[in-house]
Amino acid sequence: MSLEFADGMLNTSQNNKIDALSTKVLLSLLYFDVFKYPLTAQEVYHTTQSNTHLKQIQKSLNHLVEQKMLYQFDQFYSVQNNAQLVERRLKGNELAKKRLDKAYQMSAWIARFPYVRAVCLSGSISKNYMEEDSDIDYFVITQAGRLWVARTLLKLYRVIFLLNNDHNFCVNYFIDEKHLEIEEQNLFTATELVTTIPSYNPDLYSQFRTANNWSQTHYPNFPMRSVERTNKVRPDKIKNFLEKILNTRLGEFLDTQFMKMTIRHWQRKFGHFDPEDLAIAFKSRKHVSKQHSNHFQRKILDKLDAKINAFEQEFQIQLRGEL
Numbered sequence: 066m067s068l069e070f071a072d073g074m075l076n077t078s079q080n081n082k083i084d085a086l087s088t089k090v091l092l093s094l095l096y097f098d099v100f101k102y103p104l105t106a107q108e109v110y111h112t113t114q115s116n117t118h119l120k121q122i123q124k125s126l127n128h129l130v131e132q133k134m135l136y137q138f139d140q141f142y143s144v145q146n147n148a149q150l151v152e153r154r155l156k157g158n159e160l161a162k163k164r165l166d167k168a169y170q171m172s173a174w175i176a177r178f179p180y181v182r183a184v185c186l187s188g189s190i191s192k193n194y195m196e197e198d199s200d201i202d203y204f205v206i207t208q209a210g211r212l213w214v215a216r217t218l219l220k221l222y223r224v225i226f227l228l229n230n231d232h233n234f235c236v237n238y239f240i241d242e243k244h245l246e247i248e249e250q251n252l253f254t255a256t257e258l259v260t261t262i263p264s265y266n267p268d269l270y271s272q273f274r275t276a277n278n279w280s281q282t283h284y285p286n287f288p289m290r291s292v293e294r295t296n297k298v299r300p301d302k303i304k305n306f307l308e309k310i311l312n313t314r315l316g317e318f319l320d321t322q323f324m325k326m327t328i329r330h331w332q333r334k335f336g337h338f339d340p341e342d343l344a345i346a347f348k349s350r351k352h353v354s355k356q357h358s359n360h361f362q363r364k365i366l367d368k369l370d371a372k373i374n375a376f377e378q379e380f381q382i383q384l385r386g387e388l
Contacts, residue, residue, distance in 0.1 A: 083132070087125040088384050089115045094135065094144050095376060095384075096252065099368045102194065103143035103150050112256075116285040134380060144376065157194040164190060164233075168201045171233050172264035173296045178222075179307045180208040180215040182242050183273070184265035184296075188235070191260040200235035204261055206269055208308075209243040209352065213323040214316060216354050237356040242269065244352035245276035249345065252369070253362045255283035260290075267292035324349060331356075 083091075093112045097104055104112065110122040126142055129135040136146045143150055172184045188202030189195050207215040219236050227234055240247075247254050258280045263270035274289065281287075311319070331347045338346065338360070346360040373384055 183269035
């Protein structure tokens with residue numbers, strides 16, 4: 066799925082006009098409205114699919130507010146006339162800040178597991194927003210050929226020691242260091258990619274971002290995340306010892322078996338999924354493991370499509386060619 070933006074001047078039902086940049090500004094705000102998340106002008110600049118300047122973004126925002134297509138609440142902008150969304154956002158921002166220290170601490174612990182080569186914070190905490198019941202999500206890069214060993218050890222730790230009920234330890238997406246490019250290249254995956262926060266091994270994080278330069282098509286103005294707080298790679302005797310044991314045929318055998326066992330489990334548990342959706346939500350190959358039981362990607366893009374359709378009908382404009 067991808068978004069194709071219309072060019073030129075577009076007529077509205079009020080016989081006013083908005084330009085191509087304004088359509089892209091609206092699409093940015095509509096996407097984050099799926100999450101009920103108003104944006105500042107700076108954030109709109111970072112998330113608009115246009116290689117432009119902040120002053121031009123601010124000009125477009127002002128015009129759209131004048132046309133009553135957007136609503137402004139202090140420094141925030143939204144497609145909804147609902148000030149409570151700003152209050153909700155600010156509360157979530159504060160909670161995310163409080164849980165960030167824990168996320169970095171847990172990242173350092175995840176990094177001690179065999180074959181873990183990099184860790185990033187993903188999900189809601191990477192967007193600086195959390196609710197009381199939100200999980201802290203981690204995106205993990207492993208050594209090639211041992212992804213499923215690393216994944217299984219982390220999952221066993223969560224089940225045995227955390228009783229499978231720790232919101233601070235949600236590891237559901239793994240790739241290996243030889244396959245850094247994300248295969249699904251759309252607005253959702255681009256958003257998740259550019260917002261990831263490196264929390265262990267800044268050098269490999271930099272390689273990961275370089276391997277996914279396609280995301281700049283969606284977010285040409287989004288800045289690289291700071292690596293100031295990222296845990297550096299340090300020697301770990303226990304980790305090195307375990308890897309030495311598993312750098313054998315035993316490790317290769319276990320990696321393959323763990324993958325097969327997991328795939329069988331998911332096929333039994335989620336057999337009601339459409340095969341195509343199952344392949345995306347539970348991508349399982351030697352170099353990648355993704356576990357999204359509610360197929361979050363599909364839900365978000367479907368909601369965005371519905372919002373765009375409703376907005377186009379209300380204002381009699383065309384915001385995009387195809388979703």
